[in-house]
Amino acid sequence: MQKSKLKLQLTVMNYLQFFVWGSWLISLGGYMMSTLHFRGMQVGSIYATMGIASLFMPGVVGIIADKYINAEKLLGILHLIGACILIALTRTTSFGGMYPLMLLLCMCYMPTIALVNTVAYNAMGKANMDVVKEFPPIRVWGTVGFICAMWLVDLSGSDRSNAQLYIAAVAAAVLGIYAICCLPCCPPNKDQSKKKSIVDALGLNAFVLFKQKKMAIFFIFSMLLGAALQITNTFGNPFLDSFASEYSDSFAVQHPNVLLSLSQMSETLFILAIPFFLGRYGIKKVMIMSMIAWVLRFGLFGIGNPGSGFIFLILSMVVYGMAFDFFNISGSLFVEKETDASIRGAAQGLFMIMTNGIGAIIGGFASGKVVEMFTSDKVTNWQPVWFIFAGYALVIAILFSIFFKYKEQDLKK
Structure with a gap:
C-alpha cells in the first residue's frame, strides 16, 4: 500500500x-x-x-x-x-x-x-x-x-x-x-x-574527455544536432498559422497544438523501439537514423500543408519520435559506456550542456536569423526555411557518418 x-x-x-x-x-x-x-x-x-x-x-x-x-x-x-x-x-x-x-x-x-x-x-x-x-x-x-x-x-x-x-x-x-x-x-x-566542488557540479571536469578524439567528435556533433532540437517547437505554430488565409477551416490551422502533440505521442512509442534498434544496428547507425529523421522532420514540413499535403505534416509528426529519442537516449548510452565511472555523472552533464545548452543557444539565434531572412512585411516564406534546416541536418548526418569512428560490437557486449 x-x-x-x-x-x-x-x-x-x-x-x-x-x-x-x-x-x-x-x-x-x-x-x-x-x-x-x-x-x-x-x-x-x-x-x-x-x-x-x-x-x-x-x-x-x-x-x-x-x-x-x-x-x-x-x-x-x-x-x-x-x-x-x-x-x-x-x-x-x-x-x-x-x-x-x-x-x-x-x-x-x-x-x-x-x-x-x-x-x-x-x-x-x-x-x-x-x-x-x-x-x-x-x-x-x-x-x-x-x-x-x-x-x-x-x-x-x-x-x-x-x-x-x-x-x-x-x-x-x-x-x-x-x-x-x-x-x-x-x-x-x-x-x-x-566532496563535490562547483567544477564537479557543473560537469566541467568532464571536459577532459575532449582529449580523446572519438569523444571530442561525438560532443561536437551533439552540439551541432542540439541546435536543431527546439526549432520546430519554436516555429511550428507560426508555420501552421501562415496557412490561416488559405486553409482557415482546416484542422491544422484550427488546432495546431493538437496536431503538433502527435510528435510527443510518437516519442512515447519510439522509446519502446530503441532496444530493438540498438541491438540490431548499434549506436552509430541509430544516431545516423536520428539525423536522417531530422532531415525528414524538416523536409516534410517544407512540402506539407493543411490541404492536399496534410499527410506530410502527419508524417513529420511521426518521424519526430525517432529524431528526438534515438539521438538523446542512444547518445546518453554511448556516454555511459565510454566514460570512466569517476566522471560518468559529469560526462552526462556535459552531454546535456552540449545539446540543451550550447546547441540550443546556437539553434535559437541561428534559426531566428534564417526565419527573418525569408520574412517580408511580417509574412514568412516557410518552405525555403524548412529546406535549409533539412539541409543542415543532412550535412550533419553525412559528416557524422564519415568522421565518427566507433566499433559497434564493443557496446553490444
Whole structure:
C-alpha cells in the first residue's frame, strides 16, 4: 500500500512538471509572432534562454539540494517563483520586457527537470523499489501531462493569447504547493556533498574527455544536432498559422497544438523501439537514423500543408519520435559506456550542456536569423526555411557518418 501511494505521488509530480512546460513551450512562438508581432530573431533568442539557463542552473541548484535544502522543498520553491514570473509575463508585450522574464523563468524551470528525478530516485530507493523497472511507467505520465497541456491550451483557444501563461502559472503554483506539502522528504546528503566542488557540479571536469578524439567528435556533433532540437517547437505554430488565409477551416490551422502533440505521442512509442534498434544496428547507425529523421522532420514540413499535403505534416509528426529519442537516449548510452565511472555523472552533464545548452543557444539565434531572412512585411516564406534546416541536418548526418569512428560490437557486449 505504501509503494502504491508513493507511485501515485511521483506520478502526479511528473504529470504536473511537464504539464507546466507543455502549456507554453509549443505555443509561445505562435503567440509572440502572431499576436505580439515579434520578429523571428526575437522569438529565436527568447527560446535560446532555455539553453542559457541549462548551462549552469542545474549544477547550481544541484549543489543547493546537496548541501542546504531538501530537494522536494527546492522543487516547490522554484515552481512557486516560476508561477509569479509567468503571471508577470502575461502583462508583458514587448521583447525588452519579455526576454529577461523568460530567462528568469527558464532559470527556475530547467533545473527542476533534474530535481524531479532526484526526488523520485531518492524516494524509490528508500522504499526498496526497482528504479530501472518501476520508474519508466511513472515518468511516462510526464509526457501525458505535456500532451494534456497542449490540448487544453489549443481547445480553450489560448494558443494565441497570454491565457496559456495563466494556465502554466496555475499548474506551477499547484505543483509548488504539492511538492512542499505532499512529496516524500529528500534531505541533503551533506557527507557526499562535501566532496563535490562547483567544477564537479557543473560537469566541467568532464571536459577532459575532449582529449580523446572519438569523444571530442561525438560532443561536437551533439552540439551541432542540439541546435536543431527546439526549432520546430519554436516555429511550428507560426508555420501552421501562415496557412490561416488559405486553409482557415482546416484542422491544422484550427488546432495546431493538437496536431503538433502527435510528435510527443510518437516519442512515447519510439522509446519502446530503441532496444530493438540498438541491438540490431548499434549506436552509430541509430544516431545516423536520428539525423536522417531530422532531415525528414524538416523536409516534410517544407512540402506539407493543411490541404492536399496534410499527410506530410502527419508524417513529420511521426518521424519526430525517432529524431528526438534515438539521438538523446542512444547518445546518453554511448556516454555511459565510454566514460570512466569517476566522471560518468559529469560526462552526462556535459552531454546535456552540449545539446540543451550550447546547441540550443546556437539553434535559437541561428534559426531566428534564417526565419527573418525569408520574412517580408511580417509574412514568412516557410518552405525555403524548412529546406535549409533539412539541409543542415543532412550535412550533419553525412559528416557524422564519415568522421565518427566507433566499433559497434564493443557496446553490444
